[in-house]
Amino acid sequence: xxxxxxxxxxxxxxxxxxxxxxxxxxxxxxxxxxxxxxxxxxxxxxxxxxxxxxxxxxxxxxxxxxxxxxxxxxxxxxxxxxxxxxxxxxxxxxxxxxxxxxxxxxxxxxxxxxxxxxxxxxxxxxxxxxxxxxxxxxxxxxxxxxxxxxxxxxxxxxxxxxxxxxxxxxxxxxxxxxxxxxxxxxxxxxxxxxxxxxxxxxxxxxxxxxxxxxxxxxxxxxxxxxxxxxxxxxxxxxxxxxxxxxxxxxxxxxxxxxxxxxxxxxxxxxxxxxxxxxxxxxxxxxxxxxxxxxxxxxxxxxxxxxxxxxxxxxxxxxxxxxxxxxxxxxxxxxxxxxxxxxxxxxxxxxxxxxxxxxxxxxxxxxxxxxxxxxxxxxxxxxxxxxxxxx
Amino acid sequence: xxxxxxxxxxxxxxxxxxxxxxxxxxxxxxxxxxxxxxxxxxxxxxxxxxxxxxxxxxxxxxxxxxxxxxxxxxxxxxxxxxxxxxxxxxxxxxxxxxxxxxxxxxxxxxxxxxxxxxxxxxxxxxxxxxxxxxxxxxxxxxxxxxxxxxxxxxxxxxxxxxxxxxxxxxxxxxxxxxxxxxxxxxxxxxxxxxxxxxxxxxxxxxxxxxxxxxxxxxxxxxxxxxxxxxxxxxxxxxxxxxxxxxxxxxxxxxxxxxxxxxxxxxxxxxxxxxxxxxxxxxxxxxxxxxxxxxxxxxxxxxxxxxxxxxxxxxxxxxxxxxxxxxxxxxxxxxxxxxxxxxxxxxxxxxxxxxxxxxxxxxxxxxxxxxxxxxxxxxxxxxxxxxxxxxxxxxxxxx
Numbered sequence: 001x002x003x004x005x006x007x008x009x010x011x012x013x014x015x016x017x018x019x020x021x022x023x024x025x026x027x028x029x030x031x032x033x034x035x036x037x038x039x040x041x042x043x044x045x046x047x048x049x050x051x052x053x054x055x056x057x058x059x060x061x062x063x064x065x066x067x068x069x070x071x072x073x074x075x076x077x078x079x080x081x082x083x084x085x086x087x088x089x090x091x092x093x094x095x096x097x098x099x100x101x102x103x104x105x106x107x108x109x110x111x112x113x114x115x116x117x118x119x120x121x122x123x124x125x126x127x128x129x130x131x132x133x134x135x136x137x138x139x140x141x142x143x144x145x146x147x148x149x150x151x152x153x154x155x156x157x158x159x160x161x162x163x164x165x166x167x168x169x170x171x172x173x174x175x176x177x178x179x180x181x182x183x184x185x186x187x188x189x190x191x192x193x194x195x196x197x198x199x200x201x202x203x204x205x206x207x208x209x210x211x212x213x214x215x216x217x218x219x220x221x222x223x224x225x226x227x228x229x230x231x232x233x234x235x236x237x238x239x240x241x242x243x244x245x246x247x248x249x250x251x252x253x254x255x256x257x258x259x260x261x262x263x264x265x266x267x268x269x270x271x272x273x274x275x276x277x278x279x280x281x282x283x284x285x286x287x288x289x290x291x292x293x294x295x296x297x298x299x300x301x302x303x304x305x306x307x308x309x310x311x312x313x314x315x316x317x318x319x320x321x322x323x324x325x326x327x328x329x330x331x332x333x334x335x336x337x338x339x340x341x342x343x344x345x346x347x348x349x350x351x352x353x354x355x356x357x358x359x360x361x362x363x364x365x366x367x368x369x370x371x372x373x374x375x376x377x378x379x380x381x382x383x384x385x386x387x388x389x390x
Numbered sequence: 391x392x393x394x395x396x397x398x399x400x401x402x403x404x405x406x407x408x409x410x411x412x413x414x415x416x417x418x419x420x421x422x423x424x425x426x427x428x429x430x431x432x433x434x435x436x437x438x439x440x441x442x443x444x445x446x447x448x449x450x451x452x453x454x455x456x457x458x459x460x461x462x463x464x465x466x467x468x469x470x471x472x473x474x475x476x477x478x479x480x481x482x483x484x485x486x487x488x489x490x491x492x493x494x495x496x497x498x499x500x501x502x503x504x505x506x507x508x509x510x511x512x513x514x515x516x517x518x519x520x521x522x523x524x525x526x527x528x529x530x531x532x533x534x535x536x537x538x539x540x541x542x543x544x545x546x547x548x549x550x551x552x553x554x555x556x557x558x559x560x561x562x563x564x565x566x567x568x569x570x571x572x573x574x575x576x577x578x579x580x581x582x583x584x585x586x587x588x589x590x591x592x593x594x595x596x597x598x599x600x601x602x603x604x605x606x607x608x609x610x611x612x613x614x615x616x617x618x619x620x621x622x623x624x625x626x627x628x629x630x631x632x633x634x635x636x637x638x639x640x641x642x643x644x645x646x647x648x649x650x651x652x653x654x655x656x657x658x659x660x661x662x663x664x665x666x667x668x669x670x671x672x673x674x675x676x677x678x679x680x681x682x683x684x685x686x687x688x689x690x691x692x693x694x695x696x697x698x699x700x701x702x703x704x705x706x707x708x709x710x711x712x713x714x715x716x717x718x719x720x721x722x723x724x725x726x727x728x729x730x731x732x733x734x735x736x737x738x739x740x741x742x743x744x745x746x747x748x749x750x751x752x753x754x755x756x757x758x759x760x761x762x763x764x765x766x767x768x769x770x771x772x773x774x775x776x777x778x779x780x781x782x783x784x785x786x787x788x
Contacts, residue, residue: 001464002392003697009391069391260782275785280778281771287781288715291694292687299393299690316683371682372675376664380657381475385407386416389661 003298005073012055012066013073019050020081026346032084036198037162038206039085044118053087054115057095061111068239072246072301079250082349084205086120086159088360092243093158094121094167097184097232101224106186110165119164123236124154124187124210132237132362134178134230139212141170141183148172148185150193150215156359160208161196163189168212172227182229185221192216203352238314240361242300245321248357249293252321252328255350256286259332266337273335282331289324296320312374315367322364326354393690399468406447406472413441419658420477420651421755422763423557424740426484427605432561436516438480443514448481449488456496456504457512463700467646467693474647475654484558486520487511490640491566494584498625498633507564507586521562521589523553523569523611524634531772534578534631538569538613540585542620547571547585549593549616559596559609562589566637572628582630584637586622593617603739603758645692645712648763652685652723655756658749659727668730677726684719691715707781714773717764724760727753 005013023043032038047053056071057063071091078087095114098107113119129136139152150170160166166187173181189196193215199207224232260283263274273279300313329351333340340347358364383389395403425431442448443457451466452458461469473481482488492511495504511518529535538551549569559565565587575581587594593616599608625633660678663669669678695708727749728735734748739758742750764770778784 001395001467001693001697003694004391006391264784272785274782275787277775277778277787280782280784280787281774283782283784284711284714284774284777287777288691288711291691291711292684292715295690295694296683296687298391299686302391302393312682313686315679316686319679320683320687365676368676368679369672371679372669375656375660375678375682376669378660380660381407382417382654382657383661385411389417 003295009070009073012070013077015050016052016074016077017080019047019052020077020083024081024083026349029082029084029349030343033204038159038204039162043083044085044120047087048116048118051115053090053118056091057099057111057115061107062115063111064115068305069298069301072243072297075243075246076250076253076297079247079252080254082251082254082353084203086122086162086206088240088243088247089122089158089163090114090120092240093123093236094165096239097167097223097236100235101184101232105220106223110186113164120159120162122157122159122163122166124157124160124166124168125233126156127152127154130155130359132366134182134233137169137171137178137182137233139168139170141172141185141217143172144216146219147216148219148221150185150187150212150217152212154210154212156199156201156207156356157210158208159206160189160210161198161206165189166210167223169229169233172229179230181227182233183226184223184229184232185217186223187215187217187221201356203356205353205356207356237361238309238311239304241318241367242297242304242314244357244360245293245317246297246301248321248325249290249297251350251353251357252293252325253290255328255332255347256283256290258347259283259286259328259335262336262340279335282335286328286331289320289327293317293320293324312371315362315370315374318362319364319367319371322358322367325350325357329354395464395468398462399464402465403468403472406469406476409441409445410472410476410478413438414476414478417750418477419654419750419752420474420479421752421759422651423605423607423759424755425479426558426561426607427740431479435480436483436514436519438478439483439514440480441514442478442480443512448514449492449512452492452496452512456492456508463696467644467696470644470646471650474650477651477654480514483511483514483519484521484562486522486558486562486566487518487564489643490522490637491520491564493640494566494633494637495624497636498584500621502621503586503624510563517563519558519562520564520566521556521559521609523556523565523567523587525555526552527554531769533568533634534582536568536570536582538567539573540567540569540571540583540618541573542571543617545620546617547620547623549585549587549613549618551613553611553613554608555599556596556609556611557607559589559611560598560606565589565611568630568634571630575628579631581628582634583627584624584630584633585618586624587616587618591616591618601762605739605759607762644695644709645688645716646696648716648720649685649688649692652681652688652719655723655727655752656681656685658752659730662749663730674730677730681723681726684722688712688715688719707777710768710773710776711781713768714770714777717760717770717773720756720760720763724753724757728757 054063055066059065141148168185168187172183193213195211197209201207296317300317303310332347425435446459449458450461540547540549567585571583572581593614595612597610668674731748737747741747775788
């Protein structure tokens with residue numbers, strides 16, 4: 001049992017923290033709300049130079065060959081500074097499945113572009129049903145000679161309007177079993193028939209509606225195997241849930257620190273409000289929930305890094321993150337008093353992102369159900385030892 | 391970073407499970423403190439203490455010269471996890487002896503005291519059963535306000551006063567007593583001492599205090615001109631407060647055990663709801679899932695505190711964080727489990743085999759006893775005060 005953050009991991013964390021503090025102060029975060037791109041292209045390029053986009057990409061494709069724990073630590077820093085950018089969409093939702101399921105040609109074509117040029121990718125997955133289930137995927141992908149014709153609508157796709165490429169989940173065959181018949185395609189958003197419109201979300205964080213009208217894609221664009229795309233989507237969801245939980249953990253830690261410092265400075269009745277037991281008990285419970293989240297994320301990320309991913313931990317981390325991030329922002333604003341409810345203070349910037357992050361790679365109900373399935377299928381230790389009760 | 395135990399620890403885990411299979415009734419579910427309420431329960435616990443001592447596990451973290459096996463922190467964690475998951479009784483013979491009397495005597499006791507009192511604890515003997523006298527009617531969370539006195543009279547101390555909430559006093563051979571040896575000391579933290587009292591002494595009255603569900607865990611102790619020889623003083627006269635703080639740090643321990651016990655209860659609930667079909671209900675699934683998350687998180691935090699200790703870091707607020715979190719977890723577990731059992735959760739306690747009791751009455755026990763656990767060893771809110779002051783560096787709020 002070892003909770004040590006290694007030297008290299010610590011260095012990565014430090015350089016990421018310093019970089020984002022310098023390049024993306026909170027005023028920049030505010031500015032980007034009215035910038036249609038919803039990210040800072042100059043900062044994005046600087047990140048390429050530092051190797052951040054290539055963190056998890058193998059050296060053979062221009063990356064740094066980092067492991068999943070390092071990626072999780074990096075996401076914590078992204079969340080800590082609420083950096084608006086297409087990193088999660090590019091890396092968590094696309095680079096990881098490209099590494100795991102891409103053929104040699106696809107990896108050579110796409111991965112160096114991400115690591116060395118900062119290509120932006122995104123995943124077009126969500127449709128009207130919006131429940132992350134297999135039956136949600138209705139976009140039709142019909143074979144037409146050597147090509148496929150895509151027709152359908154994807155919603156809340158992050159950064160589609162600035163993406164160089166996207167992965168699109170479509171239905172290649174119908175049947176009684178919804179997971180069967182889903183296929184993933186790598187599609188250029190500039191293809192004929194693709195229409196992209198920005199959705200006015202509360203954080204103005206570049207969520208898009210993407211309409212596909214007779215969009216033609218080549219067979220070579222299929223990621224993995226035809227009709228077997230659910231396996232990939234499921235893995236994206238598992239790892240993506242963990243990485244989003246890491247981002248939310250970092251964000252919640254920062255929102256908590258801002259609040260804690262404020263309660264030490266703000267005086268009422270001649271004393272810092274943090275000296276009052278009612279305030280203190282709230283803060284203490286917030287600290288405990290933050291520690292819970294942090295270690296669920298680390299444990300889950302470590303499992304992935306040693307090749308023993310745990311669905312139980314992935315879902316635990318995300319369900320916990322959904323609860324904790326919301327709670328910390330809510331209580332954080334509350335503990336600031338009226339000033340916390342204004343645009344002036346940073347705490348509100350964190351809460352603007354709560355609703356979108358909660359649904360990235362699965363809302364709370366979905367993850368609780370996934371945990372329940374694990375519990376139901378597991379044989380507990382006492383049954384292993386004693387056998388079934390009479 | 392690594393989230394798994396070493397080979398040595400896993401081997402110990404296997405050995406403990408073999409021991410459980412050989413020595414315990416099948417499907418036994420532990421109920422904390424229940425053994426203290428009946429002669430039958432206590433006899434079973436003491437028989438297990440003896441067997442644990444033979445394995446070397448009763449005081450495994452003690453040095454070999456004191457009858458331990460010098461076990462590492464992580465071996466101790468695995469033992470604590472397993473012992474709590476399987477509900478092995480007799481782990482501490484009333485807790486005091488194994489958890490803080492032994493370790494305190496190793497630090498502050500005379501060689502004579504060490505030779506007389508430590509071996510029976512390590513051997514799991516009835517003579518190794520201890521109780522502890524700290525709390526008084528007017529000295530609860532504010533322990534330094536204690537008023538019981540021990541006044542030197544020649545080669546003896548004469549003790550007068552009252553202690554309360556004394557667990558295990560009805561089974562103990564010895565009392566680990568904190569009292570005031572200098573009533574004229576200028577400050578309340580000064581003039582205190584630790585003294586060993588024979589429970590068979592004249593001048594001692596033990597009155598049982600039944601809890602509201604009919605269990606007998608606590609007692610009241612009354613001292614009237616009780617005389618003990620001066621050699622029963624532990625450490626330095628009037629320097630008891632710092633020794634007491636050291637002893638209390640042994641008591642706070644970790645939340646490893648309560649977390650593992652909670653994991654067993656969750657496992658029981660999963661199997662139970664599969665049998666009744668309730669596991670198909672969405673609200674039941676969600677509650678079980680929430681418990682699984684909280685239990686795993688509590689386990690990770692408890693291990694974080696151990697890891698810091700192993701690293702030589704000072705652990706200040708973490709045990710308090712984990713105690714408060716554990717209290718809240720047990721309350722939630724007790725309530726969810728009782729809701730799942732439904733109408734049968736109104737059964738009286740201690741009725742394992744009654745045809746209306748479910749899961750051997752484990753949730754009836756937890757539901758009512760978790761309130762006591764939340765008060766014992768520093769209430770949930772006292773722990774929050776400590777975390778606020780030392781963990782968050784906020785001004786003292788109490």
